[in-house]
Structures are given as C-alpha cells and as structure tokens.
Amino acid sequence: MAVKPFQRYWGKAVQDQERFTDKIYEAALIPELWPSVLDELAKLAGGIGTILFASTGNSTRWISSESTHQVMEKFVADGWMDRNTRAARLLNYDFQGFVTDLDVYTREELEQDPVYREALRPVGLGWGAATAIPAPSGELLVFSIERKFSDGPVERHRLAALDAARPHLARAALLSSRLVFERAKLIVETLNMLGLPAAVIDSSRRVIAHNDMFLTMAPQIQISARNVVSVTDLKARSLFEEAVKTFSLRTSSGCSLPLSAIDSSPPAVLHVLPLRGDARDVFSGATGLLLINPIDTRAVPSVKLLQGLFDLSPGEARVAKAILAGGGVKSAAGQLGISDQTVRTHLKAIFAKTGQNSQASLLALLSGSAKYEPTPGKIRDTK
Known part of the structure; x- marks a missing residue:
C-alpha cells in the first residue's frame, strides 16, 4: 500500500495530518498562531523554519518561525531584501506547488548569487523550498522554507507532503487577510459611533x-x-x-x-x-x-487636555496653558515660579511637538482645544 505524503513525515499518519490541518485553519482565525504553523511546515521539508512574505509591489511584510526570526531581521536590516532574486525566480517558474532552489537556479548560479554566498551560507543556510500564492486583493503570499546548507537540497519526495498542505495554507492565509480587513472596518466604525x-x-x-x-x-x-x-x-x-x-x-x-x-x-x-x-x-x-x-476657539484648555492632545510633559503643558491665558514668557515664568530660560526651553519643546514656530501660531492653534474637554458623567444603562 502506498504511503501518503503526510504519513511519511508525521509518524502517526492520519492523526498528525488532521492535527496539522486543524492548526492551519485555527491560525486563520487567530493570526498569532501562524509562527507555530510555519515551524511545523518547515519540518515537512527537513528545514529549520519558514518565512511567510506578503508583497504588494510597493512593500513586503513578513512573519516567520521563531527559529528564523533573528536571521530574517538581520537579512532585512542588511538590505538583502532589495537584492533577493528568489521571489522573481519563483514567479518566473510559474508552478502551482512547492519548488526547490535547484528548480529555479543552476548550481553555478547558486555559487555566484550574492544572497546565497554572502547572506545565507555564512549563517548555515542555503537550501530550501518555496511556493507563491496570489491573493484576490492583488497581494502575493510566499511561503519560504529555510534548510541548513549542511543538510543538502530539499529532496523531491518531501515536496509531496508540502503540496498536500498547500491548499490548506492558501485558504487559511486568504481567510486571515479577510478577517483582519473586517477587524479594521470594525475599529473605524466603532470610532464613528x-x-x-x-x-x-x-x-x-x-x-x-x-x-x-x-x-x-x-x-x-x-x-x-x-x-x-x-x-x-x-x-x-x-x-x-x-x-x-x-x-x-x-x-x-x-x-x-x-x-x-x-x-x-x-x-x-x-x-x-x-x-x-x-x-x-x-x-x-x-x-x-x-x-x-x-477644535474651536472658545476657552483655554486644561493642562490635562493639552498633555493628552499633544503629548506634552506636565511642565510643557503648564507653560502652554500660561501662554494661552494671555501672558508672554516673563508672565508665564512669574505665574509658574520658574525662570525665563526654563519657559523658553519648554516652549522650544512645545513648538517641536505641535509643528509651530512662534507663540502667535501656537496660540492660534491651541486656544480652541477646550471644546474637547471631557465632562464627567454617569454611563446610562440602556438595557
């Protein structure tokens, strides 16, 4: 009897296959579980971890297994994302399944490619498998499994297990995308109310x-x-x-x-x-x-409100309120019991945080903030 793809790499066969599939769809509903799914996916290829990329053309975002997170952060920080040819090779290959490095590169090309030679192999990597999944939104999702260079290329027979998981990964990723979009809509509609x-x-x-x-x-x-x-x-x-x-x-x-x-x-x-x-x-x-x-221009706002609106420190907010009350630097210093220099120092910080460059423009901007002064009150039970 033929051995099914999952059975070969999940010792307990059907039970482990079902568990992994369930975990994939659980991650669709709880996105924080994706790193764990990516880790188990890597095991099917004998890899150490998986990175999931989402690209819009203008930007690329990613999450990864815990084991590859630091490597990926350094990869991005060192500017390798802009020089990475793997995604372009994957897309040009145009295969609806997982492929290996040797499917999209010759061995000679791998030896010469800076990403492999200077970024991956120095940290012990250099082999892997990947698949691309286009989303209806126009985004491209790429699952990229990383494997130790010392373990050699991903074997052909391992791709069958990866391809068996691919439809579930695609559906779950697309569902995650839709649910997160609905969450964004819920946030803004709640704020609208x-x-x-x-x-x-x-x-x-x-x-x-x-x-x-x-x-x-x-x-x-x-x-x-x-x-x-x-x-x-x-x-x-x-x-x-x-x-x-x-x-x-x-x-x-x-x-x-x-x-x-x-x-x-x-x-x-x-x-x-x-x-x-x-x-x-x-x-x-x-x-x-x-x-x-x-905001409008009806009253002088409180220190607390100025702090909340413009991220001012308590001292900066007190100086802003004193200035808004109609005084200059000397008047504010006398009112607050501080030196003129301290007032000027606070004003400099206030200008930076509010984008203004003079007391007049600051007064024009902030004098109306009082419209949004919170009013204490009870919450009415509508049941």
Missing part, C-alpha cells in the same frame, strides 16, 4: 478602512485616487509622513499633530497611532490608526 473621524492605514499611507466622518475632514485631510492619505497643512505634512515611517519600529508610540484651519474648516488635531500585532500586519498591511479631533 463615538463621533471620531478615523482611518486605518498601511506603511505607504494607503487607506485600508475609514469611516464616514473621516471624509468630512477635507480639505485638511485628502485621500488620493490611489487611496493614499495626505495632510494639506505643510507644517504637519512632513511630521505626519515621518511618523508613519516609524511604524515599523517597535519603539514607535505615535504622535499628535496640529492641522491648521482651512476656509470654513476649524483647526484640528491628528493623532497618529501605531497598530501592534505581527501576524495581523502581514495579512492586512495595517500599521497605523488615524484619529482626528476638530
């Missing part, structure tokens, strides 16, 4: 989901024909674009940016917040949440 214009964006500032209120923020916020969000205010634009670039950093904590009044639209505050979650990032590309607070 709370009266907050909001959008979820990717690292290229492409809008993944937005609510109706976000569209009312034109002309301060614009969405281009290519679905890319931009800020009209020149002072805030560069700060916004720089903030989005930091989303890939684990240390990114977001920021709050001022949007000047345009025509009849009041000034506003744009909050740029990073979204966490490696696996979700891969399947949706969602890296940031945008929240907007329009």
Whole structure:
C-alpha cells in the first residue's frame, strides 16, 4: 500500500495530518498562531523554519518561525531584501506547488548569487523550498522554507507532503487577510459611533478602512485616487509622513499633530497611532490608526487636555496653558515660579511637538482645544 505524503513525515499518519490541518485553519482565525504553523511546515521539508512574505509591489511584510526570526531581521536590516532574486525566480517558474532552489537556479548560479554566498551560507543556510500564492486583493503570499546548507537540497519526495498542505495554507492565509480587513472596518466604525473621524492605514499611507466622518475632514485631510492619505497643512505634512515611517519600529508610540484651519474648516488635531500585532500586519498591511479631533476657539484648555492632545510633559503643558491665558514668557515664568530660560526651553519643546514656530501660531492653534474637554458623567444603562 502506498504511503501518503503526510504519513511519511508525521509518524502517526492520519492523526498528525488532521492535527496539522486543524492548526492551519485555527491560525486563520487567530493570526498569532501562524509562527507555530510555519515551524511545523518547515519540518515537512527537513528545514529549520519558514518565512511567510506578503508583497504588494510597493512593500513586503513578513512573519516567520521563531527559529528564523533573528536571521530574517538581520537579512532585512542588511538590505538583502532589495537584492533577493528568489521571489522573481519563483514567479518566473510559474508552478502551482512547492519548488526547490535547484528548480529555479543552476548550481553555478547558486555559487555566484550574492544572497546565497554572502547572506545565507555564512549563517548555515542555503537550501530550501518555496511556493507563491496570489491573493484576490492583488497581494502575493510566499511561503519560504529555510534548510541548513549542511543538510543538502530539499529532496523531491518531501515536496509531496508540502503540496498536500498547500491548499490548506492558501485558504487559511486568504481567510486571515479577510478577517483582519473586517477587524479594521470594525475599529473605524466603532470610532464613528463615538463621533471620531478615523482611518486605518498601511506603511505607504494607503487607506485600508475609514469611516464616514473621516471624509468630512477635507480639505485638511485628502485621500488620493490611489487611496493614499495626505495632510494639506505643510507644517504637519512632513511630521505626519515621518511618523508613519516609524511604524515599523517597535519603539514607535505615535504622535499628535496640529492641522491648521482651512476656509470654513476649524483647526484640528491628528493623532497618529501605531497598530501592534505581527501576524495581523502581514495579512492586512495595517500599521497605523488615524484619529482626528476638530477644535474651536472658545476657552483655554486644561493642562490635562493639552498633555493628552499633544503629548506634552506636565511642565510643557503648564507653560502652554500660561501662554494661552494671555501672558508672554516673563508672565508665564512669574505665574509658574520658574525662570525665563526654563519657559523658553519648554516652549522650544512645545513648538517641536505641535509643528509651530512662534507663540502667535501656537496660540492660534491651541486656544480652541477646550471644546474637547471631557465632562464627567454617569454611563446610562440602556438595557
């Protein structure tokens, strides 16, 4: 009797095959389980780990088995992603299944390719298997299994087990992508009910989901024909674009940016917040949440509100409130019991965080923040 592909590499045959298949679909619903699935997938090829790439053409995102995570981080940090020819070779081969290095390269090419010679082999890698799965959204998903160079090329008979798992991997990955998109829609619609214009964006500032209120923020916020969000205010634009670039950093904590009044639209505050979650990032590309607070010019805001809106320190917020109350540097220093130099130091920090360059422009921007002062109250039971 012929041995089925999974039976050859999962000792207990059918039970282990079913367990692995169940785990794949469980990861579709709980994206954080993908690294574990990728680890088990690698075992079918005698590999040490698997990397899952998602590419839109403009950017490539990835998650991996724990065992290959540090290697992949260094691979990206050293700039090898831009020089990697493996994906192009895989696509040109155009095969609906897993292929090995020797399917898409000659041995001579492998010896000469810098990625293999300078990046993979020095860390003990250099053989593997991969497959590409196009998504309906236009993205390309690539499962790339890495194997030790000392273990030699992936054997042909191992590909049968990988191909048996491929349809399940494809369906689960596409389901993960759809579910994460629905999650993004739920986030912005919930914020819409709370009266907050909001959008979820990717690292290229492409809008993944937005609510109706976000569209009312034109002309301060614009969405281009290519679905890319931009800020009209020149002072805030560069700060916004720089903030989005930091989303890939684990240390990114977001920021709050001022949007000047345009025509009849009041000034506003744009909050740029990073979204966490490696696996979700891969399947949706969602890296940031945008929240907007329009403001008017009716009263002086509290220290607490200024801190929350513009990420000011307590000392900076007290100086900002003193300036907004109508005093200059000397008046603020006397009121707060600090030196003129300390006030100027705080003002310099306030200007940097709000994108302003003078007390007059700061006053014009912040004087209306009081409209969003939270009012204590009870939550009414609607049951």
